[in-house]
Amino acid sequence: MTNQRDIARLAKTSLKTVSRVINRDPLVNEVTRKRIQDIIDQTGYVPNEAARMMRSQTSDIVGFLSEDVATTSSSIDLVRGAQDVAHAMGKQMMLFNIRRGEASETEALAQLARFRAGACILATSFHREVPLPRTDMKTVLLNCYDAAGETATVLPDDRQLGHDLVQELLRRGYRRPLFLNLAPELAGARLRAEGFVAAGREAGMDLSGRIRTASAGPDRDHTYYVDEILTVEMAGPERPDVLICGQDLMALPVYFALMRLGLSVGKDVAVTSFDNLQPLAKLMQPGLTTMDLPYYDMGRVAMQQALSENDSPVRQLVQGQLVERDSLPAKGTA
Template structure:
């Protein structure tokens, strides 16, 4: 049984249009950008979905060249691509990804460029707009578990690397180029200091997907900040299961966290962490459900702190979840700005990492002890 709250994000994205119309995100992109390439029945379904969910398409691009640094001009096609790769629907539709994509859409609209979007869950083909060189650059979103060279086709990787691009919300192993994401060092410092201030000294970190680049980064940051404050850290993870294959699904069942919670519960009370940190709200939802199955109460028997601030997922949780808001919409906006800079400065070949500082959203899941 999965505990979730089926609430749509407050700001619809092309992903929501695709789901409502029961078509691919690429089809939605074609209807909105090149409608003559799509049959009338499909166009009608997409436009009805747009009206039904209140989605606002991007305005048309502005005319004329774009000034580059140094006074030169770059004459773009006026199209930027968004490529989702390697993700199952359960992962693609997580609110944190939808919110980041909403930021991407807003920034592209403000810049007057068109968005062309494709979803390649198997990461084994090159989208038409990329093969035909119809975009000036790409925003990329993939899973953060799995090596790009092993999980995606060589043809797709080569096509991506031929154009300016920015990875959104993290970069997979062996991924090249710029990345815009959250500053998890700051986020973990905020979270650990919050736990410390509320009396917690024994902390557990729980993640069912060992090897994920974001999870490994969180562990390193947690170790540093917990040691700095004289606290102790225990890590609860699943064993590695061999080679990762895409498309990767989201963590969507209490069964995925139950073995780790049972290991935590089996510890002597004097050694058992009083607070658990999880790397994403989608995992926290399953931790709540699993603890309830064990007859334990969040905020009473154990405290829980999470990351992302995915309101549609956690608004039904009781007690309210304390989480680190990574500001996903701001990350999406900033990724577009970095992509436009990269397009105008193709001679600058040093990969750049843009990090947005998170903030604490205090609920009632962290007790004072």
């Protein structure tokens, strides 16, 4: 592989001048610079990053430890956001699929230490508390947090998501929302419930009784109790005019349940949700109106934090916004 010495020989110049050109030292004459640059381009020389890392004692590498990238497809956007920022700043990202607390985590951290990575981002597939990893590396928690709050953290503002969604529903004239929430073991579910109740209170309503737990815990993914709940509620005295699903994946069984009950989504009852899971939310019929979870932005913020000099344990909440489709019609037409 060509090195700077080869370039110097070909350009009939000194090693030092080549080094100057590569490191954009302004002291070099434009003609010389051009001549050397041409040779660099011709030979396809690329500086040896290993040597640079060793010499400069810095590595330009940030680790991204992702718990179960596979399970939630939206978590990919965390990766994308982080990576886009990293590359824009000339940094490299190393991705590791891990399972928290298992060997895969230790190994990933060891590998990153080998590469003298400057920081690592630790992402989970859903919003929850985690034990801190044992590492000296600067760490940013993404979509998760530690109990002690000693680490920089980037989270979705689930309280805001719940609040703003309900506020919008009430503004549009809906009066009997029913929240089919995820299991309360999930931090996001608890926060959204808070926001849900708060938005009701601001409108002079007590919505605290309008929440049902409609999914099994995180250990039993995608087990929903929507049939049982809807069979009761849609025939009950306080029949909901809008259903709020804990996530888009839950909205799918909700659609099926409503059809079985002979009810039309958007006509007999509106349906909303959280995630904006692509392309599912768009492909459902009618299209699902849902609060977009800002995973891409969260990934960006986390990487910015990882690359910043700031070492304080900042806690950053990223907001989401409503994506409108047809499952939430204007109240007049419902």
